[in-house]
Amino acid sequence: xGLLSRTIEPMSEPASPSFADGLDHLxxxxxxxxxxxLSLEDALQRFEEGIVLSKGLxxxxxxxxxxxxxLKQSLGGEYRAETLDGENA
Numbered sequence: 001x002g003l004l005s006r007t008i009e010p011m012s013e014p015a016s017p018s019f020a021d022g023l024d025h026l027x028x029x030x031x032x033x034x035x036x037x038l039s040l041e042d043a044l045q046r047f048e049e050g051i052v053l054s055k056g057l058x059x060x061x062x063x064x065x066x067x068x069x070x071l072k073q074s075l076g077g078e079y080r081a082e083t084l085d086g087e088n089a
Contacts, residue, residue, distance in 0.1 A: 019060050026053050 017025065029050040033043055 019057060019064075022053055022057050022060070026050055026057065029053070 029046050032038060032046055033050075038046065
């Protein structure tokens, strides 16, 4: 079989970082931006990276919230939304 007849497999997307790692990275980006020592181009690049990272973290939180709601609903057959501190919503 020749090289040209080979099928190229699509690259899988890289695994998203853990929430804690992503948050640490976002905080580091904010510190760099607040430091004021970046060129305009570097600041824009870090800002863009921070926006993308923030959207990913928000999605992770939304996914976790959905999972918690499903688990709470399935426990005991009774659904009751609660705040994180345990008070009823």
